[in-house]
Amino acid sequence: MNVLFAASEAVPFLKTGGLADVIGALPKELKKQGVNAQVILPNYGNIPKQFKEKMVHKTSITVPVGWRNQFCGIECLEHDGIIFYFIDNEYYFKRDDGVYGFYDDGERYAYFCRAVLEALPHLNEKPDIIHCHEWQTGMISVLMKAHYRNRPYYQGIKTMFTIHNLRYQGVFPKGILHDLLDLSELYYHANGLEFYGNVSFMKAGIVYSEIVTTVSPTYAQEIQTPYYGEKLDGVLRKRGHELHGIVNGVDYDLYNPETDPNLYSNYTKYSSEEKRVNKLALQESIGLPVDEMKPLLAVITRLTDQKGIDLILHVLHDILNIDLQLIVLGTGDREYENSLKEAEWQCPDKCSAQIYFDEGLARQIYAASDLFLMPSQFEPCGISQLLALRYGSVPIIRETGGLKDTVQPYNKYTNEGVGFSFTNYNAHDMLYTIEQAVELYYQDKVAWSDLVCKAMSKDFSWNASSEQYKEIYRSLIKE
Numbered sequence: 001m002n003v004l005f006a007a008s009e010a011v012p013f014l015k016t017g018g019l020a021d022v023i024g025a026l027p028k029e030l031k032k033q034g035v036n037a038q039v040i041l042p043n044y045g046n047i048p049k050q051f052k053e054k055m056v057h058k059t060s061i062t063v064p065v066g067w068r069n070q071f072c073g074i075e076c077l078e079h080d081g082i083i084f085y086f087i088d089n090e091y092y093f094k095r096d097d098g099v100y101g102f103y104d105d106g107e108r109y110a111y112f113c114r115a116v117l118e119a120l121p122h123l124n125e126k127p128d129i130i131h132c133h134e135w136q137t138g139m140i141s142v143l144m145k146a147h148y149r150n151r152p153y154y155q156g157i158k159t160m161f162t163i164h165n166l167r168y169q170g171v172f173p174k175g176i177l178h179d180l181l182d183l184s185e186l187y188y189h190a191n192g193l194e195f196y197g198n199v200s201f202m203k204a205g206i207v208y209s210e211i212v213t214t215v216s217p218t219y220a221q222e223i224q225t226p227y228y229g230e231k232l233d234g235v236l237r238k239r240g241h242e243l244h245g246i247v248n249g250v251d252y253d254l255y256n257p258e259t260d261p262n263l264y265s266n267y268t269k270y271s272s273e274e275k276r277v278n279k280l281a282l283q284e285s286i287g288l289p290v291d292e293m294k295p296l297l298a299v300i301t302r303l304t305d306q307k308g309i310d311l312i313l314h315v316l317h318d319i320l321n322i323d324l325q326l327i328v329l330g331t332g333d334r335e336y337e338n339s340l341k342e343a344e345w346q347c348p349d350k351c352s353a354q355i356y357f358d359e360g361l362a363r364q365i366y367a368a369s370d371l372f373l374m375p376s377q378f379e380p381c382g383i384s385q386l387l388a389l390r391y392g393s394v395p396i397i398r399e400t401g402g403l404k405d406t407v408q409p410y411n412k413y414t415n416e417g418v419g420f421s422f423t424n425y426n427a428h429d430m431l432y433t434i435e436q437a438v439e440l441y442y443q444d445k446v447a448w449s450d451l452v453c454k455a456m457s458k459d460f461s462w463n464a465s466s467e468q469y470k471e472i473y474r475s476l477i478k479e
Contacts, residue, residue, distance in 0.1 A: 159208070
C-alpha cells in the first residue's frame with residue numbers, strides 16, 4: 001500500500017503549527033505497520049541548510065498554471081526512513097519573511113497542487129492514495145478529476161483530505177478558477193468550489209476527495225454545526241457519513257522526558273525529585289522566586305482569540321491572587337502580548353510573560369510546570385495538552401474538540417481522570433476550575449502525585465491513530 005502525504009510543512013524541515021508535527025510523525029508510524037508512506041512538500045527557501053545539502057535532484061518538469069508553464073524541480077531526501085520529495089520553484093517558495101500570508105498565496109498553492117500531480121510519474125512509487133492535508137492541498141482532488149482522471153498512469157489513484165483547522169480555508173477571488181486552475185464554470189456552484197462569490201481551497205478538498213477526516217471525533221461533530229462550521233457546516237453535514245475524526249498522536253521518541261536533551265534533569269513518572277529539579281531551575285532562569293512548594297501554572301500557545309487568551313486576561317488579576325506562579329510562552333496579537341507584559345511588570349514575583357517562542361524553553365516549561373492551562377474557544381485536536389500529559393503537567397482544559405477527547409476530568413471520589421475541565425466558554429468557570437486544581441495540589445499530595453503518574457501513563461503515541469488511518473486507506477483501495 002503506497003500513500004503519498006501532500007502538505008505545506010513538516011517537522012523537521014519547517015514548522016509553523018501542529019500540522020508539521022503530524023506530517024513529521026504519522027508517516028513513520030504507518031511505515032512500522034507496513035504502509036509505504038512518503039511525503040511531498042514545497043521546497044521553501046528557509047528550510048535549514050543541513051537538509052538542503054542532502055537533497056538529491058531527481059528531475060525538472062514544467063507545470064501548467066493557467067495559460068503559463070512554470071518550472072518545477074523535484075528534489076528528494078530520506079529522513080528517519082521516510083522519503084520526502086520537495087517541489088522546487090524559487091519564485092513561489094523562496095521568501096525571506098515567512099511561509100504564508102503573501103498576496104499571491106492563491107497562485108503559490110494552486111501551483112503546488114498542480115505540481116504534486118505532475119510530479120507523480122517521476123516519484124519512486126506510484127501512490128494508491130494521495131493524502132492531502134489542509135487548504136494548501138485542497139485543489140489536488142478537484143484537479144485530479146478535471147485534468148488527470150483519463151490519463152492511464154493516474155487510473156486508480158484515490159484522494160483523501162484531512163482538515164486540521166477549519167478556520168483557515170484558503171479563500172480567493174473567482175478569477176483563480178480560470179487564470180490559475182484552468183477549471184471551467186462547471187466547477188463553480190454551491191455544491192462545488194463556489195464560496196460566497198469566491199473560490200475555497202478548503203471546500204475543494206472536502207467536496208472532491210473520496211474520504212474526509214479531521215483530527216478528533218468531537219471536532220468532527222462540532223464542525224457540522226453552525227457555531228464551529230465556519231460557513232461550511234452544511235457541506236460537512238452532507239459528507240457526514242464519510243467524515244471521520246481521528247485524534248492526533250505525539251512522537252514519543254521526540255518528546256520523552258527520560259531522554260529529552262532540553263531538560264535540566266531527565267525523569268520518569270516514578271522520579272518526582274528530578275521533575276522538581278526542572279521546576280527550580282526554570283524558576284531561577286526566568287526570574288520567578290524559587291519555590292518548590294508553589295504550583296507553577298503554564299500557558300504555551302499562540303496568543304489569539306481561538307486559544308482563549310481573552311478568558312485568561314479577563315480574570316488575570318484573580319488568577320494571580322491565587323497562591324501560584326504563572327508563566328506564558330508565545331506570540332500573537334499585539335494587544336494580548338502587551339497585556340501579559342503589563343501583568344508581568346505589575347506582578348514580577350507571580351507572572352512571567354515570555355513573548356517569543358523557543359522549542360527548548362517550551363519543553364523546559366512542560367517539564368517544570370505543575371499545571372497546564374488550555375481554555376480554547378475551539379481546538380480541533382491540540383498537541384499541547386498531550387505534551388503536558390507526557391511531561392507530567394496536569395492539564396486544565398475547556399471541553400471542546402480534541403481537548404474533550406483526550407483529557408478525562410479528575411473525579412476525587414472515584415480517583416478517575418487525568419486533568420481538570422470546564423464546559424462553558426466563561427472566564428469565571430475557568431477561574432473556579434483553576435482554584436479546584438490548586439486546592440488539590442496543596443491539600444492532598446498523595447492524590448496529586450497519583451494524578452501526575454496517571455497523566456504520564458496515558459498513551460497518546462501515534463500507534464492507535466495510525467491503525468485507524470490504515471483501515472481508512474484499506475477501505476479506499478477496496479472501492
